[in-house]
Amino acid sequence: MGLPAPRLARSRAATEFAPLRFATMLDALIILLFLITGAVTGFLGVDLLPERALQQVTDLEGLRFVVAGFTALFGGLFGLLAQAAVRRLQLQARQMPTDQLISRAVGLILGLVIANLILTPIFLLPIPTEFVFLKPLAAVIGSIAFGMSGITLADTHGRTLIRLVNPGSVESALLAEGTLKPAISKVIDTSCIIDGRIEALIETGFLEGRLIVPQFVLQELQQLADASNDQKRSWGRRGLDVLNRLRETYAPRISINSADYDDIGTVDAKLVRLAQDLQAPLLTVDYNLNRVASIQEVTVLNINDLAKTLRPTYLPGDRFDLRILKEGKEAAQGVGYLEDGTMVVVEGGRPFIGSEIAVMVTGALQTSAGRLIFAKPVSLMPA
Template identity: 60%
Template structure:
């Protein structure tokens, strides 16, 4: 109904402008027209057609803006509204002395033009500055804070929340950690992380596509099994391009922990005083130690960096580099551990084929 009203209003306005525009023609031109009523009908029809085009443009723009406002997080909407009001207020206070100054008649247009341009500049600047710290502004206006309101509604738990990144989701161990109950608090899944997973799932690379689909499957399972623990946070930062920077910003604003397996993100977040829970660090602390001489059965999947090396993985994702293992690619193999390397970025085990075990089998 509203769409039809907008278009119809512009049609009437265009027809009226076209109809009365005939009166603006000079008398010499009107004197050459034999049928004034016909000319008015033609101009009114042309104006109505222009009104239809403008009305459709306005109606489409209105619906697009309405959709953006509906999908906009409440903290950002409030921040933009407050920034708009403050910007216009400052513009009026600063431009008020301008209207008291005497201007020659031929320069009288300076006052309204300056007022309009100044109001636009200050309004846009106010919204941009307010949106930069939208959540902080929301907390300032609302003493209970965004997080406290969610807690009172039962959406958030009192425990400290955890922000999930792409690597922790694709890694998959988050699902097992939730089953054990060792992770407390709410899990915040940013909307931009879901979008990144979707881009990875649509990648042309088979490996990336499989990782992306695995991540989406894990998200669907934990949201189904733990509907009260996982929240999709719509927050986004248009002025920040890097996903890692968005994650750090969100964790800072929500005062939440950042759950990740990304070594570089771990370091960057720690520098910015964001608490990080690295699943690799947890696995490193709990993982049984493989000592030199221990036997492991793995499947050699691909070649290593060196021509003679083969690479396989344990069930927990630990990489096993097998010397002289390239000839066993695609086969299950019993290997003997020769060494291990443990870091926050992950763990590597070095091994060689166990010839005696293969001979006995």
């Protein structure tokens, strides 16, 4: 089963952009409501001015519209602040663990219910007319106080409650206690897909969590696959094949993210921005992208760094079999290579070119080009 055709990809992208369109409509609705509320408040609030002041106004309707314009402006400013607050709440809700989100919601509901039960008898008490405003004030203050108390209690005892509700799942219990953390999603870049080693990492179980493939990365792979340059076309087709196998074998873990940033020109910059927005690590093999993302305080998981870390460490005295492939720079030297590409210089190994012999490590050198190991044939070592 191949990757979707461009038309199908655009259809899927249109579907996945629905949440973004909804968020934009919600922002516009919040600002519009504050604008209308401010305008109506200013228009009707003119009647609350002292009678003496109103008698001095020659154009009452004009005054209403002027005041409505100013209050609408202030309403719009408050709407922007409310929009920013809603965005922060949405970001916190996305980052918050599910168990904590549910426990806080339950705590808030219970707090509001308790506030309603306690405040209802108080509202039935006779209160002088001049103090009637205390009732709604007490309702607001009581609801906020009891609601926040419910959220605080949920943060303190909510995880224990989840354990009591579902005691049979050890994993759920550990997650509820905070001992076990949920796997973090990771953003994959184009170079990581083309590299192909990500398949082995997923298969061995060392790479956990959901893997997010941005839509603009998929588009870049399609552009590479259609390029006139043979090498680029080979890279693009290889990347598409790798991504196709990943989606077939690990479909629940591969997610195509439709977010795009029209104000950002390069794919690397978009990747960094998406990783920042999702608070997710960036999985790559691109050295330059690694440096840029690190400067912008984005967590980077570089497969090349992992491969270097997993290289076997040979100490002086260690022995292993090595095939001598060519002559060295110095007299009597032979050169061979380990499976990971590390060069091994064998003193006295020139006579064994083309043969596999046992060698013993005598030293190692770390250079800018990589690691260099020095060894001698075991047959030439003194007994």
